[in-house]
Amino acid sequence: MSLRAPDGRTLTIDGTPGAFLGGWAFMLWVDSPEGTYRLHTGTAGSTELVTKQTGEFAGFTVREVSWKGARLQSFEDTANNGTTVLWIGAHHELSTFVAGTSVPLEPFMDRLSKFDIQDSPEGIVLTPRPGSGRRLRNMLAANTIRDVCSLTVKPVEDVVSYIPKRAGKKVRGGQLWRTEERDTSGSLMYRTALIANETTATVLTPVRDDDPRLIEAAESVNFSLK
């Protein structure tokens, strides 16, 4: 399975030991002369679907307009004083979160117009327009293997500092380490698995601690980003 990442690279996934819960979502930061903001991508309509399933959608004030052949929506959450603003194309959507309510859509259009957006079944690619001063960084891909674990995949060059120096176990997708997530008091929250290879670093977080399927997944899955 191959998909296009928002920065134009191709993420290839093989050896998955279980079914992914849905399409891959990406998160990335955009540096601009006005500041930095975060963008999320997902399959078209996924935010609406998920918020309907969680019951949040009923509390939203929804706005929608058409813009250059795509739909622009805003989900205004008065209870939490925030607004999710979305661009929805034929295959994928882009979203960002803005503090406050009664958020106009025009600033979001201005942000989007700084990119050439290519939406295809393989993925959505954002190319900063020449002279826009935009730069993408801190990309992260995320998905879930049903009932087993969540996965976050990052380009290995972004996370060199937290890859253990000691050698890991050799597995299909590179080297594997068991890592532990602890809270601020030092108590163990859960054990995770980290796989790193020449192009990606992947963290697998189990749904249930000590589920043996986590290691089975970690030993069989392979990610490559080129």
Place this chain on the structure above:
Amino acid sequence: MQNVINSLAVLGLLGTVISLFAVSALLRMVSQLRQELTVLANSTPADSFSAASRRVERFADADGRALFVLVVEEHCHNCEARSRHLAEIAGQVPGRLALLTADPGCAEWVAGTGIAVMVDSKLLGQVAVGATPTLLKYGADGAEQWRRVAGSDADLDSYLEAGAPASV
């Protein structure tokens, strides 16, 4: 042999002179470009794209009434929803109302109301709206006062009641 050398020397000299002229012209162009970029960088958005500078003569009104124009497209379900809502509240709006579109089919959404329908691609290009539906307000002199995308019926109500939105 001497003649050939002399000819080459003259040609070389001519080439040098032509090159100097070309470089001089190039420098002048770069200098002009820098001046224009400086002017552009120092200009405020109001200089280049102010609402008041966007005037449509045919939107002027001798009776001094403002004009609210809703720009819509046929294959935009929000445009239909906003247009039908506008038709419902048309009697309460202080001013003239119009629908501007390139699609004749949109006229049906406001049929039987006092809302004028302008099917005019050229005018649509002149108004230059990026998103639909967008509501624009024009003064009695035909100058644009503000424009806002109307993402919900409540937004449309608030723009028509409250006047110029603060963010535009």
